[in-house]
Amino acid sequence: MGYENTLCPECGGVWQFKVIGSCEGFFCNDCDWSIITTREDISDPVTYCLIIKEGNKLNISTIRLFSTIFGLNYIGVRSAMNNDPSILRFESRATKMIEIKRKMDELAINYSIIPDFKYK
Numbered sequence: 001m002g003y004e005n006t007l008c009p010e011c012g013g014v015w016q017f018k019v020i021g022s023c024e025g026f027f028c029n030d031c032d033w034s035i036i037t038t039r040e041d042i043s044d045p046v047t048y049c050l051i052i053k054e055g056n057k058l059n060i061s062t063i064r065l066f067s068t069i070f071g072l073n074y075i076g077v078r079s080a081m082n083n084d085p086s087i088l089r090f091e092s093r094a095t096k097m098i099e100i101k102r103k104m105d106e107l108a109i110n111y112s113i114i115p116d117f118k119y120k
Contacts, residue, residue, distance in 0.1 A: 008033050019120060044094045048117055050101070052088040053110040056081065061107055069100060094119055 006015050006026070013030030025036030056062060058081050066077045069090050080088050090100060098119050104111050 046115065047091050047093060048097045049114045050090045050092075050097065050104070051112050051114065052080075052085040053112060054085050055110045056085065062109065065103055065107060065109075069103075 007013065008015055008028035008031065010033035011028060011031040013028045015026040016029055018024065018027055023036045023038055025034055027034040027036075052066075058078060063074055063077050066081075066088060067073060070077070070080075070088050072080070077088075090097075092100065094117075097113065097117065101113065101117065101119075
């Protein structure tokens with residue numbers, strides 16, 4: 001069943017389906033109306049591993065994000081980035097990894113996820 005031509009019940013505008021982090025749903029292009037649900041990864045039993053690659057610029061935004069994700073202070077993040085960024089690893093199931101991946105992409109951080117991560 002397609003929803004391409006379904007109209008917003010609030011204003012009659014066209015719906016757009018979006019996936020944002022661990023949520024997905026329909027959003028109206030013309031008003032603030034939406035209907036969303038959380039995405040569950042119960043059917044995906046895989047634990048994914050995010051690994052930081054070389055070539056990332058160390059700035060305050062990167063340091064804050066890495067500190068939050070990896071539980072390190074500024075000195076720990078700086079030391080890892082200067083010596084061997086690949087020691088910075090984060091393991092999680094898909095729902096949490098989607099959120100982390102989005103944050104990494106926003107800051108244009110060079111990373112990889114193993115095994116191949118099919119979610120956006």
